[in-house]
Amino acid sequence: xxxxxxxxxxxxxxxxxxxxxxxxxxxxxxxxxxxxxxxxxxxxxxxxxxxxxxxxxxxxxxxxxxxxxxxxxx
Amino acid sequence: xxxxxxxxxxxxxxxxxxxxxxxxxxxxxxxxxxxxxxxxxxxxxxxxxxxxxxxxxxxxxxxxxxxxxxxxxxxxxxxxxxxxxxxxxxxxxxxxxxxxxxxxxxxxxxxxxxxxxxxxxxxxxxxxxxxxxxxxxxxxxxxxxxxxxxxxxxxxxxxxxxxxxxxxxxxxxxxxxxxxxxxxxxxxxxxxxxxxxxxxxxxxxxxxxxxxxxxxxxxxxxxxxxxxxxxxxxxxxxxxxxxxxxxxxxxxxxxxxxxxxxxxxxxxxxxxxxxxxxxxxxxxxxxxxxxxxxxxxxxxxxxxxxxxxxxxxxxxxxxxxxxxxxxxxxxxxxxxxxxxxxxxxxxxxxxxxxxxxxx
Amino acid sequence: xxxxxxxxxxxxxxxxxxxxxxxxxxxxxxxxxxxxxxxxxxxxxxxxxxxxxxxxxxxxxxxxxxxxxxxxxxxxxxxxxxxxxxxxxxxxxxxxxxxxxxxxxxxxxxxxxxxxxxxxxxxxxxxxxxxxxxxxxxxxxxxxxxxxxxxxxxxxxxxxxxxxxxxxxxxxxxxxxxxxxxxxxxxxxxxxxxxxxxxxxxxxxxxxxxxxxxxxxxxxxxxxxxxxxxxxxxxxxxxxxxxxxxxxxxxxxxxx
Numbered sequence: 001x002x003x004x005x006x007x008x009x010x011x012x013x014x015x016x017x018x019x020x021x022x023x024x025x026x027x028x029x030x031x032x033x034x035x036x037x038x039x040x041x042x043x044x045x046x047x048x049x050x051x052x053x054x055x056x057x058x059x060x061x062x063x064x065x066x067x068x069x070x071x072x073x074x
Numbered sequence: 075x076x077x078x079x080x081x082x083x084x085x086x087x088x089x090x091x092x093x094x095x096x097x098x099x100x101x102x103x104x105x106x107x108x109x110x111x112x113x114x115x116x117x118x119x120x121x122x123x124x125x126x127x128x129x130x131x132x133x134x135x136x137x138x139x140x141x142x143x144x145x146x147x148x149x150x151x152x153x154x155x156x157x158x159x160x161x162x163x164x165x166x167x168x169x170x171x172x173x174x175x176x177x178x179x180x181x182x183x184x185x186x187x188x189x190x191x192x193x194x195x196x197x198x199x200x201x202x203x204x205x206x207x208x209x210x211x212x213x214x215x216x217x218x219x220x221x222x223x224x225x226x227x228x229x230x231x232x233x234x235x236x237x238x239x240x241x242x243x244x245x246x247x248x249x250x251x252x253x254x255x256x257x258x259x260x261x262x263x264x265x266x267x268x269x270x271x272x273x274x275x276x277x278x279x280x281x282x283x284x285x286x287x288x289x290x291x292x293x294x295x296x297x298x299x300x301x302x303x304x305x306x307x308x309x310x311x312x313x314x315x316x317x318x319x320x321x322x323x324x325x326x327x328x329x330x331x332x333x334x335x336x337x338x339x340x341x342x343x344x345x346x347x348x349x350x351x352x353x354x355x356x357x358x359x360x361x362x363x364x365x366x367x368x369x370x371x372x373x374x375x376x377x378x379x380x381x382x383x384x385x386x387x388x389x390x391x392x393x394x395x396x397x398x399x400x401x402x403x404x405x406x407x408x409x410x411x412x413x414x415x416x417x418x419x420x421x422x423x424x425x426x427x428x429x430x431x432x433x
Numbered sequence: 434x435x436x437x438x439x440x441x442x443x444x445x446x447x448x449x450x451x452x453x454x455x456x457x458x459x460x461x462x463x464x465x466x467x468x469x470x471x472x473x474x475x476x477x478x479x480x481x482x483x484x485x486x487x488x489x490x491x492x493x494x495x496x497x498x499x500x501x502x503x504x505x506x507x508x509x510x511x512x513x514x515x516x517x518x519x520x521x522x523x524x525x526x527x528x529x530x531x532x533x534x535x536x537x538x539x540x541x542x543x544x545x546x547x548x549x550x551x552x553x554x555x556x557x558x559x560x561x562x563x564x565x566x567x568x569x570x571x572x573x574x575x576x577x578x579x580x581x582x583x584x585x586x587x588x589x590x591x592x593x594x595x596x597x598x599x600x601x602x603x604x605x606x607x608x609x610x611x612x613x614x615x616x617x618x619x620x621x622x623x624x625x626x627x628x629x630x631x632x633x634x635x636x637x638x639x640x641x642x643x644x645x646x647x648x649x650x651x652x653x654x655x656x657x658x659x660x661x662x663x664x665x666x667x668x669x670x671x672x673x674x675x676x677x678x679x680x681x682x683x684x685x686x687x688x689x
Contacts (some may be wrong), residue, residue: 062465
């Protein structure tokens, strides 16, 4: 059951892959051929079910371009 | 009834600044102006001000830069070798358009010079922007303790009005001599509030102020320089100051500033008593230079004698403005009465030169 | 835009005072992460309206002022501590921070910095140590490691030619006017959290009027090191931290 979800503002991404490196759950992978208009190879949020909304990908993104959301319990 | 005090020129610098509501001084000792930081260190804490002795003149000018950015009236003072260290900082002040007053109590140069005695060897440096980039500073050259006191107040006003550094140049003689001055606050006009100053967003209703190299922050390269060219043109049209003495009917125009002008004025009186029709043009703003007045009086007189305690620096500007058919003579530092550090040009020596020129 | 986001709470994202923009930093530069540390600490301490930042020359220049929404000025090379001294003396209730790189603080600016420490100014300096001069193309810095190749040490830094690397927080810790001196990194999430704690302590020393605070961040410079962003993380763990140990070198609540 996914606990969270991320959203990457792709226009500011610089393809550094730090988010991929630090996601302990393996939710983020480098895409094979998705580039932004600046020419940077973009990451994909795959394995959505494993996201625990820890926020680490957001902290480590040098461009502050990742938002992390947690599902609200009802 | 205003207060009258016997003060030295250096003391008049400090008193003039405090009279202009300057409460912050960042400086470093150097002969012959150490009395200025010493006085400031004593007096500023009494009026809620701050005195910081910096680690060097580089430290001083960058403290002045920070203080100016913070929106306060701030100043520093130094002598020629220290002034060279400040040149980079003054270039930054000019670029960022930060008001500041910098006093250069000139001493003989270049290098360490005589270690602190008389000379007027910084004319070219102070009038040609003194640092990299081709900017101009307003340069005031008082020639009495009263003028020093008054022009310090004017300097703060001009710095705020035009948003940039203003230099006040005196020298060893002016700095150490003592004269009676009238203590008076001069009003020069209203000034806009410093909304650009760094104070923290709270004091500006939440909007931030950024000062990141003028070119990047707001104007772009060309627009920035066009604005500066316009500003300098405006200053040249509005802020020229000079004094004349017996120039209406003179047939030799003496040109001198600062301490040399005092001696030249004595020479005019001495010469007139002997029947020589001498007159004196004394630039008060070395930049903007009183070129119109120079051309007008020099043409009328027919010949010019520049007197300065240097190798010949003011004379370059005088020659540049005059047609080649007006002879320009120079009595420089070789006119001193002895070859030592305490040498001084006497009025009698100027008369000798006049007689030589007249044949 | 995903409709599911409406049933969710945002737990991490751009700090409030981080200006959303394509930053001037190279991909993988830690400056962006350090900028987040600075933003979050300023927000948590509630000093956003009183903060005045001074950026040195180098990558600090274009980066910090453009990405953090507080008052900023850029400074001539090495002179930020002198400028900050004046600003703090004129606005004692402001929170005055300098952000400087290796050359700015450790080479040309060493004199200004040491004297500001001697005076015990109530300031905070954020020192970015990436062992090279990044902006100008990767030349040697005072913090370049022995044996490290840069564009001005093509065969590697040697003791004979260039002496030893500079350890600034350790030196600062010996000076009386310093209340806090520490070194940290942001190359792992755990270190990111420790770095925030350190910076918070350093700025609190200023707010409490105790003394100078300096926090050094050992950080990556992918173009300068000629490594990709992920290789830089290993270089920090394996090489940089050997020379530059992390930790607090001074932390006092009162200067006797």
